[in-house]
Amino acid sequence: MSVKPPVSFLPTPGSPSISWTQWKQLFTNYLLAADLTNATPERKQALLLHCVGAEAQRIFYTLPQPVSPTSSTSTTTPSTAASTDTSDTTGTPGRDIYQQTLNLLNLHFSPTVSVVAERFRFRQRGQLPGEPIDTYIAALRELAKKCEFKSFTDEMIRDQLVEKTNSSRIRERLLIERDLPLTKAIELARHVEVALREAKELTTTSTPRTAAAVRADSRPKKTRRQAQTKDSISNASSSDSSSSRQCYRCGSRKHLANDPSCPATGKMCNFCKKVGHFAKMCKQARAARQVNHLEENQLAPTSSNVHTPSARHTTTTPIADVQVLSTEESTTNTVKPNIFCTVSVNSVPITLHVDTAISALTSTNIKVLAYNKSEIKVLGCFNAKFTYKDKECISTVYVVQSGNCLLGKDLIQGLRITIDGATLSCCANEASHSPTASAQASSTAIDTLEGETHTCSSDHITHPNTSQFSDLFTDEIGLIKGFQHKIKLKSDAQPVQQNLRRVPFAVRDKVTDELLKLESQGIIEKVPGASDWVSPIVVAWKKNGKIRICVDLRKLNENMVVEKHPIPHIEELLTELQGASCFSKLDLKSAYHQLELHEESRNLTTFVTHNGVYRYKRVCFGLASAPACFQKVMHSILAGLPGVQCYLDDVVVYGKTQAEHDQNLRRVLTKIRDSGMKLNSKCEFNASKIQLLGHVVTSEGIRPAPDLVKAIRDAPAPQSVDEIRSFLGLAGYYAKFVPNFAMRVQPIRDIQISKDPFRWTQEANEAFEQIKASITTEGEALALFDPTREVYITTDASNRGIAAIMTQLHDSEERLVMCASRKLSQCEQKYSVGEKEALACLWAVEKWHTYLWGRRFTLRTDHKALTTLLSTTGTGHRPMRISRWATRLLNYNYSVEYKPGRLNTVADALSRLPLPTSSDTNYHNYEEDTESVCLLTFSCQSVSEDKLHTAILHDNVYSKVSEYVVHGWPRDKSQLTDEFLPYSRIQNELSLHGSILFRGIVWWFRFP
Structure with a gap:
């Protein structure tokens, strides 16, 4: 064989x-x-x-x-x-x-094993939720192999099982055993695990009972056999507790009983009245400790436990005046709400806890017992008149040392109060408040106090950066614990070492400062030796005037195996938010920089600068594998937490109620803190609506964000027949969403077909506004953005403005997702045709950076030359502006596709009907960012600057070529004379800066 x-x-x-x-x-x-x-x-x-x-x-x-x-x-x-x-x-x-x-x-x-590190991993390994005992033990055995425990291996695994099991029942059962070898511990844990699983299957759902704040001692006494059994278990537990170093005076595991700092020293037990221990550790109280579970239908008073106020005392203090001011509900109990009443006692407001299960007191020297049977010392009593709405009642008030004020069922009956869930009602007649009716909602109850009941919010999270989570909002960059990203190369990958790209002198000092800042933050480091992979840097301006250093990692990305971890589907995210009414949106600070890069992968990110050669220690932006890896890490960190959704560095926390939201938010913030991450201060907390991936999410539902349809809604009225034609093309695109489209558009068509001079009438303007309103309000013109579908960005430029639309395929139909346009500045209007089209592409991509960065998309343009000018292929003689803009697009993963203008009606219409440029528009002044510097060196001193400009003005060929560059070249080449043909062949490489023509980035001048 x-x-x-x-x-x-x-x-x-x-x-x-x-x-x-x-x-x-x-x-x-x-x-x-x-x-x-x-x-x-x-x-x-x-x-x-x-x-x-x-x-x-x-x-x-x-x-x-x-x-x-x-x-x-x-x-x-x-x-x-x-x-x-x-x-x-x-x-x-x-x-x-x-x-x-x-x-x-x-x-x-074989990697070098650090025993200290391996033992740390062993100690940190706890039983995962839903993980069987056998699987957990196998994992511990695997980890113990590298820990060199030797003869103590079984004991260490046993101790880890007892400490880190996620079942308190298993832990309690194992602690009972005095002699506990590993084999016995595993066997017992298996038995308990099986028993718990089978008991869960057999258990039927039932309504949980709510324990009252004060209990009556009405349970039958245990038999001697039961008491002996419980004593034996208690003694065994006590033995285990002592072996776990538990103080038998106060119950703390942080010290022993002989520690002078023990809080029970000198204190009297509330049960046996002896000094030196607390009631919870009292041996005499163990056998007597029991809880009386009171059913809801036991709220009705009986003849044995109800006494009228007059029967309780013959001698009382003067009657005080008590008036109920308001009620409130505590949300800390998830089983049944606690209700509080604020009453006025002798003109002093006091909050009373409504306790329907308190037993009526029978004498002045009655003992009040807590739920653990310990006695609560009564300091005194007095009679008082209680007023609730229009009802009055006289009752005795007993005063104790501390705790909430309790409203007993005798006063509930006397004041005609009916408890209905979390609200109080005042009954209209005696019959509706019978002893039976007091335990349930009365159908005849009126004057409900539901409007006065409010949720307590003393611990409500409003500004975590000023509360217990302020450490998450520091200036430092976080470091995620327990995760590293390792880059995997293709099998045929060939290292590429690229040359240094010279940094302009004007920003060289800023680049140096930024490099030092990144190095001090631990994001980058000097390369200790030679590296096979070297990439250049790209310097870009931020909105605030600072610079951003980017690394051109395209060559590395081409040779990388990108992990296909699933990015959350937009429909899944939005479905999970259904029913939520309170939201918080967390934004991670420099998200990728918080994830450490594996030591073996750092040399792959090596980049060269004028200050030397550096490499990244953290995951950098522009790395093709970064989005999927970061999503995987965030999924692992937040796994198992309710009420949270994550899309890359955006974390959304939600809840159906304020209390549920706050609880979920605390869990998430605690998890983020434990993982070592940091947050930006621009996080949103406790919002009734949030914007997520182009959607506005509220408790009422989901709708597109208002700014998505702004370009259509605010489009100005046409000023020429061409602009009417463009608008009709745009409106026709949405004709199926506009009721009676043909009738509404007729006044505008009349102007289009008229042979008279253009004149925009009032009737046409009304039709124009109605069509826009129909598209943006009446019809669902815009589809929701879906990150899993292919994205198409279609752009266009005119002499007045630039525009772009984003579309996606839905059931083989390309639907509009969002659109945008803006006017060109006076300087931008002087750009060449190719530069205007390229500007539209750059503006659209950067405007929709949130949707496009980190994914593949298709960029469509009706300027065919851009298919090579904005890609890595083709000639290297790009016009200066297009060369710089192509560099700014290096961070995006896209392909350029040619789409003729006749098929590009929507973007064409928006570019001819651009929106005015506002001060808060999210775009750069591209001309200010890209000023040209011309260095002219002449060997002949007789040529001055004035003579140069004079020669340009008198050169007819030069002037005509400049005009063609700005306004476009004739489509019919036969219209060009022979002297213009050489320039027509390189028209896509020419650009005009001032009065000087450039070919690519080289100054080019034709001497006459």
Whole structure:
């Protein structure tokens, strides 16, 4: 029988699929199964190198080669000389060549194990939610292999099981045992796990009972056998507690009973009245400790426990005046709400806790017992008149040392109060407040206080940056704990070392400062040696006048294997938010920079600057694998938390109620703090609506964001027949969303077909406004953005403005998602046709950066030359502006597609009907960012600057070429004379700056 050899360990460059230790065990088993253990060392060496893979075999031959046992001399390498295990020293004669080869591969592929780090990982490993005991024990055994516990391995695994199990029932059962070996602990844990699972299946749903704040001692006494059984368990628990170093005076595990700082020292037990311990640790109270579960229908008073106020005391203090001011509901109890009443006692407002289960007191010296049977000392009593609405009642008030004021059921009945869920009602007649009716909502109750009931919000999160989570909003960049990103290259990847791109002198100091800042923050570091991969930097301006350093990683991205971790589907995100009424939106600070880059991947991000060569220590922007990796990390961190959704660096926390939202928000903020991340101060908290991926989410539902339809809604009226034609093309695109489209558009068509001079009438303007309103309000003209669908950005430019639309395919139909346009400035209107079209592409991409960055999209233009000018292919003679704009687009992953103007009606219409440029429009002044610097060197001093400009003005060919560059070249080449044909061939490379023509980035001048 032939045995198939194991899969190759490292067939190609990159990371192996399994660890070397696991693969070595597979190979050993293969030798045993194939009966090759007795083969010659040379044959076993050949089998080993054959099975290990081509790349691993190549690495082996670069290492110091093993010495044959027949060799008379041996070569000692530095690596072998440094080895501490002399028996495994490579190159020692006498050991067979197979064992030496195996030792060489062990030294190379086996990572250095840090016992301290491995023990830390072992101690941190807890049982995961839903993880079976057997799986958890197997994981602990695997981790313990590298911890060198030796003879204490079983004890360490047992202790970790007891401490880190997620079942308190299992922990309690294991702590009862005095002698607990690992095998017994596993067996007991399995039994409890099975019992809990079966009990859960057998348990039927029932309404939970609510314990009252004060309980009556009405349970039957336990038999002697039951008491003995409970005592034995208590003694066993006590023994375990003492072994866990628990103080038998106060119950703390932080000190022993002889510690002078014990809070129980000198304190009297409320149960046995002895000094030196608390009631919860009292031995006499253990047998008597019990809780009386009171059913809701037991609220009705009986003859044995209800006494009228006059029957309680014969001597009382003067009657005080008590008036109910308001009521409120506490939301801390998720089973049944606690209700409070604010009453006026002798003109002093006091909050009373409504407690319907309190027993009526029978005498002045009555003992009040808490739920744990400890006595509450009564300081005194007095009679008072209670007023609630129009009802009055006289009752005795008992005063204790501390705690909430309680409103007993005798006063509830006397004041005719009916409890209906979380509200109070005042009954209209005696019949409606019978003893039975007081325990449930009365159908005849009127004057409900629901409007006066409000939710307590003392711990409501409003501004976490000023509360207990202020440490999340510091200036430092966070570092995510326990995660690293490792870049995986393709098998045929070839390293690329690119040259330095010179940084302009005007920004060189700013670049230096930014590099020092990034280095001080631990984001980048100097490269200690040579690197096979070197990329250049790109400097861009921010809105605030500062610079941003980007690395051109396109060559690296082309050779990278990008992990396909799923990005959340927009429909899934929005579906999860259904029903929520309160939202918070968290924004991670420099999100990618918070994720550490694996040591082996850092050299791949090496970039060269005028200050030297650096590399990233954190994940950098522009890395193709960054989005999927970061989403995977965030998914792992937030996994299992309710009420939270994450899309890359945007985290949305929500809840159906304010209390649920606050609880979810605390969990998320705590998780973010524990993971080491930091937040931006621009986070949104406790909002009734938020904007998420182009959607406005509220408790009422989901709708597109208002700014998505702004370009259509605010489009100005046409001023020419051409603009009417463009608008009709745009309106026709949405004709199916506009009722009676043909009738509404007729006044505008009349102007279009008229032979009279253009005149915009009032009737046409009304039709124009109605059509716009129909598109933006009546009809659902805009589709919701879906991150999983392919995105198309279609742009166009005219002499007046630039415009763009974003579309996506829905059921084979291309639907409009959003559109935008703006006017060109006076300076931008002087750009060449190609530059205006390129500006439209750049403006659209940067405007919709939130939707486009980190994903693939298609950029459509009706200027065919841009398919090469904005891509990495084609001529290198780009016009200066287009060259700089193409550099700014390096951070995006896109392809350029040509779409003729006749098929581009929507973008064409918006460009001819642009929106006015406002001060808050999100775009740069592109001309100010891209000022040209011309350095002219003349060997002939007789040519002055004035003569140069005079020559330009008198050169007819130069002037005509400049005019063609700005306004466009004739479509029919036959209209050009021979002297213009050479310039027509390079028209896409020409640009005009002032009065000087440039070809690409080189100053170009034709001397007459």
